[in-house]
Each structure stands twice: as C-alpha cells, then as structure tokens.
Amino acid sequence: MSDPVRACLIIIGNEILSGRTHDKNLPYLAEELNTLGVRLAETRVIPDIEQTIINTVNECRDAFDYVFTTGGIGPTHDDITSECVAKAFGVPIELNADAHALLKSHYENPEDLNAARLRMAHVPVGAELIDNPISKAPGFRMENVYVMAGVPMIMQAMFQGIKHQLVGGRPMVSRSVGGYIPEGTIAKVLGEIQGDFPNTDIGSYPFLREGKLGTTLVVRGENADEVNQASERIRTTITDQGRDVIEDTGEVSA
C-alpha cells in the first residue's frame, strides 16, 4: 500500500460544539476526498477562540498533507477564522482587490457593502481565493490550508472549485457484506481474515433489525482484488454458519 495522502478537517464554530447545529461537512468531505485518493485522517471541532484556532491550524498544517477548515468566514463579530489563519501563518490580513470586486458586483446598492460585509473581502497576504458561486464572499488557500464556509451548500460549491488542485494517491474501494450474525460470533474469524489481508481495513458494525442482531462488515483498501477476496471469505464465513447474507454491495468506489 502506498503512503496515503492524509487530510485533516477543522470544523470551527461554537454552534457545533453546543449541539445546536449538526455538522454535515465531515461526511461530504470524507466521501469527496476518498474519490481523489485522499484519506480524511482526523477531524477537530473547535470553538471560536482565537488562540485555539491558531494553535490547531498550525499543529494540523504540519501534521497533514491537506487541511480544510469550515466556518467562521462570515461578516459578524464571531467570524474570526481569516484573522486567525493570518496569525497562524504570521502574515497580516489585507483587503483583497479581487474579493472586493466580487462583493461590489454582488451588492447592487453600494451602501449594502458596509464595513461588516467588507470584512469578508479581507484575507491573509499571499492567499489564493476560493470561488464562492453562491454568495460570492470567497474562501481562500494558504499553502496546504483551505479555508471554506461552514454553510454546507456553500462549502460544497467551494470544494468543487478547488478539488482539481488536490493530488491524491490511489482511491480506496470498499465492499460491504452484512448478515444476521452477531458481531461476537464472527469476531474470531474476522480477525484471521484481517490478518490474511493486512492491506485492507475491515470494519465491523453491529445492528439490530426487526429484533435480530446482525453485523455489517466493511472491507476497504486500495487493491480491489484484495478487497473482493477478503469479502468473499466473510460471505463464506456467514453462510457456513447457516446464516443469511442480507446485504452485499459488491465493489464500490468509497
């Protein structure tokens, strides 16, 4: 298995940590990155606190190939991500001419582009803008750090605009096989199968459906042959025990 290309997502916002807003960006990013051969290796959810944002950005940009942040780039006092990323990189924040022009064209009435909204045109010196086709106020990239909006629709549009820049390894493929077999019953053989296919990653997810205990086994890996061989061993294990296989996705690209 080649060295995986690893990414970290930093979700910035008190509203996620208070439980008020349920994050939708992690699963979206995870699946998109996977198709590019980039592994989402860690996610951090942090509050709108300057020093926490600065420290987390600096720690993660050293530790991961790519860092994505979501949240905190709007017009209000609690939107401090851009200033914090500038401080993390040790550069000032400036009014970006291109971002300014974008916002000017978005607000027909010039007085609507007030000081608060103008904050959204300020990015760290050296940043490259990330297009926001929905509400214009751009995200930006500083080296390996991609700063995006928190609103899922906007975050997704921004990601679609930058994903061609990302250089990944081989994408993972996966196959899920599920049956009415309790996790503890299949665990031993599963460990043996995992041992025989060390380049795959076999996950085991118990479920309770119609009052019956079952388990879904998900095999992931870069090599489709290995994923399929391990999955067939799992299928056989389930049926050899006289249990029904109730789900088999076949090989899929995720």
Added chain:
Amino acid sequence: MSDPVRACLIIIGNEILSGRTHDKNLPYLAEELNTLGVRLAETRVIPDIEQTIINTVNECRDAFDYVFTTGGIGPTHDDITSECVAKAFGVPIELNADAHALLKSHYENPEDLNAARLRMAHVPVGAELIDNPISKAPGFRMENVYVMAGVPMIMQAMFQGIKHQLVGGRPMVSRSVGGYIPEGTIAKVLGEIQGDFPNTDIGSYPFLREGKLGTTLVVRGENADEVNQASERIRTTITDQGRDVIEDTGEVSA
C-alpha cells in the same frame, strides 16, 4: 463568569472518518453536559490507529477537565480503545471480575462467551466500570477519562449512569431571536451588543427560508439577566429596521 469546566469528546472510529456513519454522540453529549454546567470545548474524530488513540487520550486528559471517548470497545479486531487507554495510562489491561460476571449472566449458553466477547470484559488495571444496561459489556473510567460505546443508544445509557459523578459550574442559558434580516445588515450593531455584554457569547447563523435571507442570533451565557438584556437589544435592532422577528425562544436552559 466563573472558570468554565471544560470537556473534550474523542470519537474513535474509521467509519466516522470515512463518512459511512454519521456521528450522533456529539450533539447528545453537548446538550447533556450543558445542563450539568460542563462545556464541550473540543471534539476530535480519530481513526482506529493505536498510536493516534494513545497520543490523543494523553493530550486531552491533560488539557481538559473531563474526556469522553466513544467507539472501539466491542469484540472485534478493530476494537482497540481499551488497550490503547491502558497504554495511555501506562497500566496493563486485565480481565475484570465484575465485567466477567456481567457477561456470564448475559450469555445463557456458556460457549457463546467466546474469546472475542471476553475481550469486552478486559479493562485497564484501576478502571471503574460504567454500567451498560442494554448489552451488558461495560464502559469504564480511568481518572478523568470516560470510555463509552459508540452505538448511540448504548452511549446514552452509559452516560445517564455516570452523569451524577460530573461536577460542573453554572449551566449556560440561551435565547434565540431570529428575523428576516441579512447577517451583514445586523453585523455592526451585533458587534456592539457583544462588546456591551462580554460575558455572553452571541452567535449569528444566517438562513434562507422561503427565498428570504434571515439570521438567527443565539445569545448564551451563565447569567440569565445578561442573556435576556442582550437578546432584547437584538430584538429592538431587528424591529427598528422595520424587519419582523419571526422566532424568539425566550430563555431556555441550553
């Protein structure tokens, strides 16, 4: 404002980072902790990798008053949380007699309590068990680290069994006021209100409903008077601009 009691949640599991499973434990824990006066100050989502789990547990148990982990305590090869927490604390893992008895009573047929399932009765030396009224296999506490299941129903039942142990500060109260006013229009005054009520935390969440832009403002704080005063200022700001207030929760305990 008193020094807040701060907690960190560590979500352990490749299935969350792959996007396959959507975490439900963060919002549950956030809301429950808040009623106890404990602030969820950070969350990390990490993979089933031994060194990552050990490092993250050690970093977080030093940095936060309480640490909660979810996931990785089942019977299969990818359930490595208990061993990793033992290593983080530098103690061996052992078969816990009480946990063993619980599992024995759960499986009517002795041969169902196989080696894989018996792993779920192994906890670090010195751990205190956390009751699992649903499927018996317990969680455990080591000092300020609470190790719980990932399945939300079981995690919630475990948390209900330990929450009396947690010592928090004053719970936060909050009030949400929303209206059809764009975020950028209210931003300036909002910053002033935040400045006048520095002990509150005012969050601004834009929305698009029936084709109209609006913003929900959430004021949180330990002091209900301050939360209400700041909220009234926000109400007045919205109505003074000739906009309708379409939502006002009044003071609530979250």
